[in-house]
Amino acid sequence: MTALIAQLAPVLGQVEIHNRTGPNAPCQAQNKAFCFDWAVDNFDRYTTPLLNHVLIVLVCVAIGFAAAFGMALISHGRRWLIPTFTGTTGVLYTIPSLAFIFLLLPITGLGTTTAIIVLSVYTLQIIYRNIVAGLANVPPESKDAGRGMGMTDRQLLWRVELPLALPEIIAGLRIATVSTVAIASLMVFANVNTLGEPLYQQISFKTNVVIAGGLMILMAIAFDALLLLAQRLLAPWRRPSMEALA
Amino acid sequence: MSHVIHLGFLGTFGDAFDFILHQQKARIGDNLVGGPDKSLSLVGEHLKVTFLSLGVAAAVALPVGIILGHVRRGETFAIALGNAGRAVPELALIAFVAAYIGVGLANVTFAFAILGIPPILTNTYVGMSQVDRNAVQAARGMGMTNLQSIFRVELPLAVPTIMAGVRTAGVNIIATVALASLAGLSTLGDYIINRNVYGDQGVVAGAILIALLALALDFGLAGLQWALTPRGLKLARAGASA
Numbered sequence: 126m127t128a129l130i131a132q133l134a135p136v137l138g139q140v141e142i143h144n145r146t147g148p149n150a151p152c153q154a155q156n157k158a159f160c161f162d163w164a165v166d167n168f169d170r171y172t173t174p175l176l177n178h179v180l181i182v183l184v185c186v187a188i189g190f191a192a193a194f195g196m197a198l199i200s201h202g203r204r205w206l207i208p209t210f211t212g213t214t215g216v217l218y219t220i221p222s223l224a225f226i227f228l229l230l231p232i233t234g235l236g237t238t239t240a241i242i243v244l245s246v247y248t249l250q251i252i253y254r255n256i257v258a259g260l261a262n263v264p265p266e267s268k269d270a271g272r273g274m275g276m277t278d279r280q281l282l283w284r285v286e287l288p289l290a291l292p293e294i295i296a297g298l299r300i301a302t303v304s305t306v307a308i309a310s311l312m313v314f315a316n317v318n319t320l321g322e323p324l325y326q327q328i329s330f331k332t333n334v335v336i337a338g339g340l341m342i343l344m345a346i347a348f349d350a351l352l353l354l355a356q357r358l359l360a361p362w363r364r365p366s367m368e369a370l371a
Numbered sequence: 372m373s374h375v376i377h378l379g380f381l382g383t384f385g386d387a388f389d390f391i392l393h394q395q396k397a398r399i400g401d402n403l404v405g406g407p408d409k410s411l412s413l414v415g416e417h418l419k420v421t422f423l424s425l426g427v428a429a430a431v432a433l434p435v436g437i438i439l440g441h442v443r444r445g446e447t448f449a450i451a452l453g454n455a456g457r458a459v460p461e462l463a464l465i466a467f468v469a470a471y472i473g474v475g476l477a478n479v480t481f482a483f484a485i486l487g488i489p490p491i492l493t494n495t496y497v498g499m500s501q502v503d504r505n506a507v508q509a510a511r512g513m514g515m516t517n518l519q520s521i522f523r524v525e526l527p528l529a530v531p532t533i534m535a536g537v538r539t540a541g542v543n544i545i546a547t548v549a550l551a552s553l554a555g556l557s558t559l560g561d562y563i564i565n566r567n568v569y570g571d572q573g574v575v576a577g578a579i580l581i582a583l584l585a586l587a588l589d590f591g592l593a594g595l596q597w598a599l600t601p602r603g604l605k606l607a608r609a610g611a612s613a
Contacts, residue, residue, distance in 0.1 A: 158471070219589050220582050221546030223563055227578035230571060231383035300457060307460040314563070321462055328553060331470045338463030345458040 153332065160332045168336075171323055175340055178319040181312070182305045182348070185241055189248030189301060196249075197256040201282065207257060214250035222247070222308050226315045240312040240319075247308060248301040255297025259290025288360075295356040299349055306345040310337075386572035387579055398570045405573060414580060417558040421545045421588070424480050428487025428540055433533075436492045440499020440529070441521055449496035456489025461547045465554055474555035482554075486547060487540035494536025498529030527601045534596035541592050545585050549577070559584070 152160035193214075200206040220228075222243060229239045263286045271285040287294075313321035324337035389395075394406030439445040468482040502525045510520040526533075549560030562569050562577025569577075597605075 156470075216586070219542050219585055221542075221549065221585050223546065223549045223560070224578040224581040224585070227563060227574045228582060230575055230578075300454065303454070304457040307458055310460045310462045313462070321460075324462060324466060328466045329470050334463065334466045334470050338460055338467055341460045341463060342458060349458075 153330065156329070156331055158331055159335055163332055164336055171320070171336060171340060174318050174320045174322050174337075175344075177317070178306070178309055178341070179344065181237075181240060181244065181309055181317065181319060182302060182344075185244035185305055185309075186248055186298065186302050188241065188245040190252055190298065192245070193249050193252035193256060196253055197260065198282075200257070201260060202278070210253060211250075211257075214253050217246050218250040222311050223314060226311070235314075235316045237315075237317055240309075240315045240317045243315070244305050244309060244312070248305060251301045251304075252294075252297045255293045255300075256290065259293030259297075260286055262293065263289045291360045292356060295352055295359070299352045302348045302352060303345045306341055306348060310341055383571055383575055384579075387575035390569070390572040390576040391580065397568050399568050404569055405576065410576070410580065413557060413559050413561060414584065416556070417545070417548055417560075417581070417584065420476070420479065420483065420548045420551055420556060420558060421541070421584075423476075424483030424544050424548070425487055425537070425541050427480060427484040428544070429491055429537065431484065432488045432491035432536075432540075433495055436495025436533075437499055437521060437526070440496045440502075441517070441525060443500045446496070446500070449493050453489045453493025456486070456493075459486060461486065461550060465547075465550045469554040476556060479551045479554050479556055483544050483547060483551075487544050490536045490539040490543070491533070492536075494539075495529070495533045498532030498536075499525055501532070502528045528604065530599045530601070531596060531604065534592065534599060538589055538592040538596065541588050542585055545588050546581070549581055 151163075153163045196210050196214075200210055225243045225246075226235070226239060229242060233239045233242065267285055267289060268281060271281045276284065309319045310321035310324060312319050313325045320337050320341050323333060327333040390405040391410045392407060394403045394409070396402070397404045436449065439449055464485065465479070465482055468478055472478050472481070506524055506528065507520060510524040515523065548558050549563055551558045552560030552564050559577050559581050562573045562580075566574050
């Protein structure tokens with residue numbers, strides 16, 4: 126492109142070349158703080174990455190929840206398993222996301238599979254820990270009442286303990302979802318077209334950075350609000366706790 | 372050179388260890404890449420940026436968390452900040468700081484410190500505010516000033532929770548420092564983002580080194596947490612779990 130302009134320069138005059146970075150150049154060529162016109166004209170390039178981003182977050186949190194829930198059920202009657210599960214998910218959570226992606230490179234290659242494995246594994250720790258904490262916080266009186274009504278272990282779990290643990294469980298889901306939104310942007314390194322892709326392609330173009338980053342933050346806020354709403358609807362007897370220890 | 376052991380038979384992982392242990396020709400150009408000297412110097416740079424950022428984060432977050440926790444005010448702020456911290460997209464944060472503020476060590480350290488502040492501040496607040504009020508009153512009754520009460524009673528009791536926050540921050544930062552290679556610094560991220568130069572073995576070598584560093588840092592900070600925890604608390608916990 127530059128070569129073409131250089132060839133045309135004698136015809137168009139030096140002004141053309143000069144203008145590309147001069148005061149009359151388009152906003153994006155000068156890389157101003159934010160180019161509103163460019164944003165309006167080019168917003169469609171973010172729609173596919175945005176939808177992919179939402180989709181991969183939903184899939185990975187769902188997989189992570191299913192796995193963590195299964196683990197919590199297994200360790201519910203076998204309390205000695207809890208430190209093992211907490212420790213294992215904790216070590217997995219400690220693996221840096223970029224490193225995780227490329228440690229899987231020789232095994233699953235780069236692509237959606239790798240991205241889904243990495244993101245799902247990261248959600249395990251927080252969801253598992255919150256389910257276990259929720260179950261542990263069920264008042265013994267409630268369990269006694271259930272027993273007194275003749276409930277079996279299974280009935281007690283599904284009708285008394287899990288419903289009462291719901292606020293903690295959803296609190297875990299909220300944190301897991303919000304952090305998955307953030308980490309999913311790194312999946313550009315696994316060749317997955319999330320919002321990280323447009324961000325990385327023009328990483329020094331300010332308008333692009335603000336749009337891609339802003340969309341991720343808005344997405345995190347939206348997911349958080351939806352889960353908060355779900356918590357209010359499903360467990361109206363308890364005020365949603367803001368408490369979530371790191 | 373018959374004594375040189377090549378690990379290529381282990382597949383890409385073996386190639387990656389070879390890349391760390393032996394210099395080799397780059398995939399593009401004639402430069403020699405990899406090898407123990409280069410890898411060690413990148414590990415050093417990576418750790419330097421990590422500890423600098425963690426230090427700045429702690430220098431900002433600890434005093435604020437201690438004061439808020441001591442007066443037991445600002446719970447909403449402290450907890451909300453911790454939750455918001457998890458929502459920060461690292462890649463966007465680095466890109467934002469590099470584009471709007473600039474590249475180089477100081478700016479990049481600033482960006483990573485932002486990542487480290489929320490977990491430290493939140494945990495410091497929670498640790499300080501959960502100290503048994505009776506212990507604080509006892510300190511008062513013994514004639515301690517505010518400062519004496521903070522440093523001799525409240526902080527020691529809050530150490531396990533505070534250090535848990537420092538661990539989270541450290542692990543977050545050491546993982547993200549790899550992205551500093553996008554903002555003009557040399558870290559282990561160099562191996563990862565230049566796949567066309569270093570090849571798969573270089574990328575996997577970088578991943579192995581970063582993962583080992585993160586686990587080592589977590590382990591080291593856990594040891595520090597244990598060492599800083601007052602003996603009385605350890606005994607109380609042992610008694611509680613027995």
